[in-house]
Amino acid sequence: MGDCVGDWVWDGGRSSVDLLNTLRDRVRGGRETLHTPDDLARWLREAGFTQIGAAGPADLAAARRLRGAIDSAVFAAAEGRPVPDAAAQAINEVAGAVPLAPRLALDAAGRPSRVPSGPAVATALAQVAVDAIDLVTGAETGRLRVCAADDCGLRFVDRSPARNRQWCSMRRCGNRAKAGRHYARGRARS
Ligand SMILES: [Zn+2]
Incomplete structure (x- = not known):
């Protein structure tokens, strides 16, 4: 905890890509931001899975395994390479770990409520896995980019109309790159 707070970014465009970005600084070997089961529970809540209670060590291991599998599957698909079997299996394992369909529960008076079929964390991870399946097989496969x-x-999904988004975000990297170009031009002139 501590140093990873505030390090999560939500510019991926989809939950499966946001999960990929919980491993930061991949170009420098990767920096983990999901250190503990609590980190995972907080990440899932911030990702919009509001029903999340406590996560366990097995959930954390599953999330990290899923993240690695999604990364290799989506980039293989995006680049037209064969998707590794092991990646597909790992994604399927998480997607199929719990039934995703909710149940219609009734109380003694017959009042209905919507109840998830499985434990909240496993259900959320399954939804992320399904999002990855949709990404690998859907219209956005070719829009996956690295900043x-x-x-x-x-990583992010480029939804710009001209398909020319370069940066994870203008605020984080785009402005920095612009400033760098100004600096380089200034030096070239002097
Ligand atoms: Zn960036």
Whole structure:
């Protein structure tokens, strides 16, 4: 905890890509931001899975395994390479770990409520895995990008109309790159 707080970014465009970005600084060998099961629970809540209670060590291991599998599957698909079997299996394992369909529960008076079928963390991870399956097989496969900044490595789905988004975000890397170009031009002139 501590140093990873505030290090999560939500510019991926989809939950499966945001999960990839919990491993930061991939160009420098990777920096983990999901250190503990608590980190995972907090990340899932911030990702919009509001029903999340406590996560356990097995959930954390599953999330990290899923993250690695998604990364290799989506980039293989995006680059037209064969998707590794092991990656597909790992994604399927998490996607199929719990039934995703909710149950219609009734109380004694017959009042209905919507109840998830499985434990909240496993259900959320399964939804992320399904999002990855949709990404690998859907219309956005070819829109997966890695931020153009040399030292970033964040992944995102490019939804710009011209399909020319370069940066994970203008705020983080885009402005920095612009400033760098100004600096380089200034030096060239002097
Ligand atoms: Zn970036």
